[in-house]
Amino acid sequence: MSFLTYAPLLLALGICFVPVWLLRHANRGGAQAYFVSSHATRPEVVRNASIAYALRMAAFGPLLAWGASGELVPALIGSASFGLGVYSIYVLREPLVEFVDEALRRNRSITVHEFISQQHGNDRRVRRLAASLTLFALLGLLVAEALAVAAVLDAALPAGSRMAYPLVLATILLAALNATGSGHSGVMHSAQLQLGMLYLGLFGSTALLLCLHLSALMSLPPQGTMAILFVGVFCALTLFYRRSKYVDTARIESAGTSRGARVLGRFGKILNIVISIAVVLVIVLAVMELLTARTSTLARDTAAALHGARVPYIGLVALCAASLLYPLVDVTNWQRLAALRKDASAGDAGPSRQAAALRSVFRIYAAESALVSVFICTLGAIAVIAIDPTGGADGLRSVVRRLVVDGNEVTVLLLPLLLLLVFMLALSTMSALFSASLCTLGYDVLESAMKPNGRRVTRLAAGGLTAAVAGALWGAETFLRISFASSAFLALLFAFCCAQLTFAPLVLGPVIGRRLGFSGTVSAGWALVILGVGAAGSAAAIIVYFVTGMEAWLWAAVPACLGPGIVMFVIARMSCRTQGGVE
Numbered sequence: 337m338s339f340l341t342y343a344p345l346l347l348a349l350g351i352c353f354v355p356v357w358l359l360r361h362a363n364r365g366g367a368q369a370y371f372v373s374s375h376a377t378r379p380e381v382v383r384n385a386s387i388a389y390a391l392r393m394a395a396f397g398p399l400l401a402w403g404a405s406g407e408l409v410p411a412l413i414g415s416a417s418f419g420l421g422v423y424s425i426y427v428l429r430e431p432l433v434e435f436v437d438e439a440l441r442r443n444r445s446i447t448v449h450e451f452i453s454q455q456h457g458n459d460r461r462v463r464r465l466a467a468s469l470t471l472f473a474l475l476g477l478l479v480a481e482a483l484a485v486a487a488v489l490d491a492a493l494p495a496g497s498r499m500a501y502p503l504v505l506a507t508i509l510l511a512a513l514n515a516t517g518s519g520h521s522g523v524m525h526s527a528q529l530q531l532g533m534l535y536l537g538l539f540g541s542t543a544l545l546l547c548l549h550l551s552a553l554m555s556l557p558p559q560g561t562m563a564i565l566f567v568g569v570f571c572a573l574t575l576f577y578r579r580s581k582y583v584d585t586a587r588i589e590s591a592g593t594s595r596g597a598r599v600l601g602r603f604g605k606i607l608n609i610v611i612s613i614a615v616v617l618v619i620v621l622a623v624m625e626l627l628t629a630r631t632s633t634l635a636r637d638t639a640a641a642l643h644g645a646r647v648p649y650i651g652l653v654a655l656c657a658a659s660l661l662y663p664l665v666d667v668t669n670w671q672r673l674a675a676l677r678k679d680a681s682a683g684d685a686g687p688s689r690q691a692a693a694l695r696s697v698f699r700i701y702a703a704e705s706a707l708v709s710v711f712i713c714t715l716g717a718i719a720v721i722a723i724d725p726t727g728g729a730d731g732l733r734s735v736v737r738r739l740v741v742d743g744n745e746v747t748v749l750l751l752p753l754l755l756l757l758v759f760m761l762a763l764s765t766m767s768a769l770f771s772a773s774l775c776t777l778g779y780d781v782l783e784s785a786m787k788p789n790g791r792r793v794t795r796l797a798a799g800g801l802t803a804a805v806a807g808a809l810w811g812a813e814t815f816l817r818i819s820f821a822s823s824a825f826l827a828l829l830f831a832f833c834c835a836q837l838t839f840a841p842l843v844l845g846p847v848i849g850r851r852l853g854f855s856g857t858v859s860a861g862w863a864l865v866i867l868g869v870g871a872a873g874s875a876a877a878i879i880v881y882f883v884t885g886m887e888a889w890l891w892a893a894v895p896a897c898l899g900p901g902i903v904m905f906v907i908a909r910m911s912c913r914t915q916g917g918v919e
Contacts, residue, residue: 344752345759348533349510352763354600355525358588359518370519371775372446373675377524380584382672383697384528388764389668390418390705391534394480396712396761397487398826400735403716406559410647410655411713417659419706425664425673426698428847433694436670436677445779446674447667452839455846457860465867467780469835470667474773475801476832478766479808480825482508485762486813487820491736492755501813505806511763512802515770516795520671523771525588529600530764532583532607537757538708539614542567542715544750546621549722560721561626563714568622570711571615577700580612648887651827654894658830658837661898665839668772773801827890831878834897838870841898841905862908870901 359374402411425432435454439446445463449470453463482504489500514526546564585604587597647655663669676694719735739751777797842863849856858866874897881889 341748341752342755345755348756348760349763351600351603352526352529352533352760353510353514354596355529355588356514356517356522358594358596358600359522359525366443367778368440368443368678369521371771371778372440372520372671373524373678374519374521376678377521377675378584378586379676379693379697380581380586381524381528382675383701384531384582384584385524385764385768386669386672386697386701387705387708388527388531388534388760389768390422390701391708391712391761392477392481392765392829393484393758393762394477394765394829395709395826396758397484397820399709399713400716400719403559403563403713403718404720406717407647408559408562408710408713408717410652411710413652414655414659415706415709415713417656418663418709419702421660421663422669422702422705423698424660425669426695428664428851429694431847431850432670432673433677436674440674440678446670447776447779448665448670448839448843449667449776449780451670452842452863455857456842456863457858459860459863462860462863462867463780465864466839467776469838469867469871470776471773471781473832473835474667474769474776475804475808476835477829478508478769478773478805479812480829480832481762481766481769482805482809483812483825484820485758486809488736488755488758492751501810504809507759507762508766508802508805508809511766512770512798514763514767515774516798520675520771520775523767524672524675527764527767528584529604529607530760532604532611533756534760534764535582535611536607536614537753537755537760538711538715539571539611539618540753541750541757542718543614543617543621544746544753545715545718545722546618546625548746549718550621550624552722559717563717564622564625566714567711567718568619568626570707571618571622573707575612575615575619580608582608582611648891650888650895651891654827654830654891657898658833658894661837661840661844662833665836665843666772667776667836668768671772671775770798770801774798777801824887824890827887827893831874831890831893834874834893835871837894837897838867838874838901841866841870841901845905845909856909858905858908858912862904862911866901866904866908869904870897873897873900 399411402408432451435451436446438444439450444450447467447470449463449466452466453459456462485507486500486504489503493499515523549560583604585601585608587601676697723735723738736751736754739747739754774797782797842858845856845858847856874893877889877893877896881887881893
């Protein structure tokens with residue numbers, strides 16, 4: 337492939353680093369400035385960054401493969417559950433907001449681990465065990481993102497090339513540099529730009545695929561009709577509620593009137609216009625596609641596309657449970673909540689306006705991230721009907737290989753857009769994961785945030801984390817034989833999430849208990865047991881999978897984590913009630 341294929345990607349990566357450069361001196365105000373926000377961050381930036389983080393590259397391959405094989409039910413279940421899980425943060429916000437506000441006032445940890453520790457005995461051991469489980473989960477998720485990028489690069493590069501691993505390492509280093517260079521503020525501002533470029537790659541690729549199918553004059557299979565109907569409706573809704581503002585173009589406050597801030601604002605305005613053009617083009621092409629189909633067959637084809645699922649039933653249960661509960665225990669969402677509350681406390685808005693702003697952020701975050709996940713699934717169906725790659729179940733790898741071989745006028749544009757989409761998905765998620773890891777290390781493990789040399793200790797820890805990700809990536813590529821586009825890869829992703837899903841009973845207990853008028857807390861000893869039992873249950877299921885090779889056991893990691901943890905929490909509450917209180 338020529339240099340022009342990678343030129344848009346290199347330009348995009350350079351532009352994404354501009355906010356990090358502008359904010360490099362803005363986080364010298366202590367732990368909050370580095371781990372939460374160095375200045376007042378607009379809610380639009382927090383919302384866009386959160387959506388970009390939720391659209392993981394590791395889930396992109398399985399979603400695309402489900403769409404390619406016409407298997408839309410798992411994508412719909414997982415996406416809807418994730419949207420409900422995100423919005424539940426707003427519904428259950430009162431104790432979370434009170435905790436975050438108090439932590440910000442006293443310059444203490446704002447993480448979910450500190451919340452669990454305070455609610456259940458205020459024991460440092462609980463906080464450190466929870467933080468250690470989070471670091472394990474984040475390490476696994478970082479490796480999963482890197483493996484997904486490596487799989488796509490392996491398909492895009494010439495056969496026999498050994499450049500995939502060095503390029504993936506460069507991506508890891510860039511994500512680590514984003515997180516360490518300017519703290520959480522730089523990550524959020526960079527991620528919201530990455531969302532815009534991600535949308536450009538997503539909508540632009542969809543438009544070109546529809547052009548290919550229209551030019552071939554082929555009939556639509558059931559999943560194709562469903563996919564085109566969905567992308568047309570979604571793009572129309574996006575154009576309406578986004579109002580051509582996919583990227584926030586306000587100048588970065590701490591950057592002042594610098595030339596870089598002005599150029600970045602102009603770039604954002606141009607990017608918004610280009611994305612809107614791509615969205616309108618998708619709508620027009622989708623209407624043209626549907627006009628060629630008979631109206632009487634639309635309902636029948638839609639019903640046929642939603643029929644059945646090859647994912648095991650336990651996989652559907654795991655998809656629903658993990659997607660619903662993970663947003664509440666994800667430390668990144670607690671960082672974003674703290675950034676919003678820090679901004680609110682610094683301003684003069686009243687409680688009603690603060691609640692309205694919080695509702696707006698989480699409502700759009702929940703709805704848009706869920707709908708875009710379904711959009712990605714339907715993109716797989718469109719790619720199959722437009723390109724008809726051999727082995728369509730292999731998803732993105734097959735599409736990329738076909739585009740490398742077929743070098744016509746459309747595919748020459750399509751491949752750079754797909755690469756842009758892939759790298760923006762990965763970089764936005766990996767940068768947020770690195771930032772969350774540093775926050776966990778600085779506040780809850782090393783407690784370097786409270787020390788005079790805390791910044792240096794944190795950056796040394798970041799170097800160690802980067803080396804650990806690189807080493808784990810090498811080991812996974814050498815010994816892990818799971819296809820990136822398979823449902824087993826997604827199950828492995830959820831298995832890593834189990835380390836944080838063990839927090840669910842300890843977070844939901846006090847939160848729901850407060851709404852219902854009872855104490856949902858347990859003693860520190862019981863909290864340690866609940867965390868340990870949940871982690872052991874998921875680990876046992878994963879070990880059985882590697883021994884037997886049965887995918888169902890990998891999906892079983894989620895119920896094996898949540899089930900014993902919830903049972904132990906109920907036993908702990910009954911024990912506390914019998915003893916007349918909580919230790």
